Amino acid sequence: MTRFSLLAAALLLLPLSASAQPLTGLRIMAPASPGGGWDQTSRAIQSALHDTKLAQSVQVFNVSGAGGTIGLAQFNNAQGDNNLLMAMGLIMVGAIETNKSKATLETVTPIARLTGEYEVLVVPAASPYKNLRQFVAAWKANPRLAIAGGSAGGTDHMLTGLLAEAAGIDPANMNYVAYSGGGESLTALLGNQVAAGVNGYNEMAEHINSGKLRLLGISSKRRIPGIIAPTFREQGLNVEMLNWRGVVAAPGISPERRKQLIATFDKLHASKAWKDTLRQRKWVDMYLSGEKFDTFLTAEQTRARKVLKSIGLVK
Numbered sequence: 001m002t003r004f005s006l007l008a009a010a011l012l013l014l015p016l017s018a019s020a021q022p023l024t025g026l027r028i029m030a031p032a033s034p035g036g037g038w039d040q041t042s043r044a045i046q047s048a049l050h051d052t053k054l055a056q057s058v059q060v061f062n063v064s065g066a067g068g069t070i071g072l073a074q075f076n077n078a079q080g081d082n083n084l085l086m087a088m089g090l091i092m093v094g095a096i097e098t099n100k101s102k103a104t105l106e107t108v109t110p111i112a113r114l115t116g117e118y119e120v121l122v123v124p125a126a127s128p129y130k131n132l133r134q135f136v137a138a139w140k141a142n143p144r145l146a147i148a149g150g151s152a153g154g155t156d157h158m159l160t161g162l163l164a165e166a167a168g169i170d171p172a173n174m175n176y177v178a179y180s181g182g183g184e185s186l187t188a189l190l191g192n193q194v195a196a197g198v199n200g201y202n203e204m205a206e207h208i209n210s211g212k213l214r215l216l217g218i219s220s221k222r223r224i225p226g227i228i229a230p231t232f233r234e235q236g237l238n239v240e241m242l243n244w245r246g247v248v249a250a251p252g253i254s255p256e257r258r259k260q261l262i263a264t265f266d267k268l269h270a271s272k273a274w275k276d277t278l279r280q281r282k283w284v285d286m287y288l289s290g291e292k293f294d295t296f297l298t299a300e301q302t303r304a305r306k307v308l309k310s311i312g313l314v315k
Contacts, residue, residue, distance in 0.1 A: 023055040031071025035183025067095020067151030073103035089245035091154035098153025116284035161311030
């Protein structure tokens with residue numbers, strides 16, 4: 001055996017570095033009911049980590065309620081848990097403010113911002129409102145029309161308030177019906193229990209495409225390829241919003257573990273499996289990791305507080 005083949009054989013016997021080994025035993029908390037955006041995000045991460053072999057034995061579990069702040073409180077108690085992650089996003093940032101939550105994002109370990117999704121306003125198929133103009137006219141005549149969405153203070157609530165404000169309706173008078181997850185608000189819509197609903201496009205897409213729901217507008221700046229929907233802006237309501245989602249690790253993990261998790265999500269983001277997920281779910285790629293995500297999260301808390309104050313949800 002040559003010197004080079006001896007060296008190659010010796011290298012094969014060396015243990016893999018921690019960063020090269022797949023993660024094992026990860027648990028991802030979706031802090032909302034099954035079927036909603038955080039649940040979908042958590043399970044998409046689970047699937048892509050498995051497909052890329054970046055992790056093994058990834059489990060997803062749900063802790064619903066209060067815009068994710070119940071799950072956040074439980075998460076913050078898991079000090080130093082190296083295997084625990086949580087999906088989160090703009091909804092949670094807003095819910096912390098409106099619920100005056102004692103649990104905050106100050107102690108979590110930011111890992112990555114992953115995706116963004118535009119919001120839509122929909123009505124049941126049996127609704128008399130065929131377009132946004134008709135709905136806004138009815139809403140002005142009766143601001144107490146019930147509009148379903150996610151938890152109080154979340155993105156759905158903020159968008160509904162901004163739409164009301166743009167339409168000349170006092171947000172304080174609107175009748176926003178908050179549900180803990182997208183699945184519950186969808187049930188209310190399909191059961192004709194509410195006049196309209198606001199949620200992420202992906203959570204409504206199946207029922208929009210089947211004709212069970214009618215899409216009146218989308219919160220993007222311009223029309224989205226593959227989505228047949230006029231924007232709110234082009235219909236006279238100057239409102240735009242993108243609901244972002246990300247993932248954080250438990251408080252108090254070591255710097256080395258944080259680097260390992262960030263490296264894993266960097267690789268996940270670059271993978272074909274994740275790119276396919278973004279395309280299939282029509283999610284907007286908003287990847288930002290490590291310290292950049294940490295800086296963004298701090299700024300986003302300030303922005304959300306400003307929006308919530310402007311529509312009267314926070315004093």
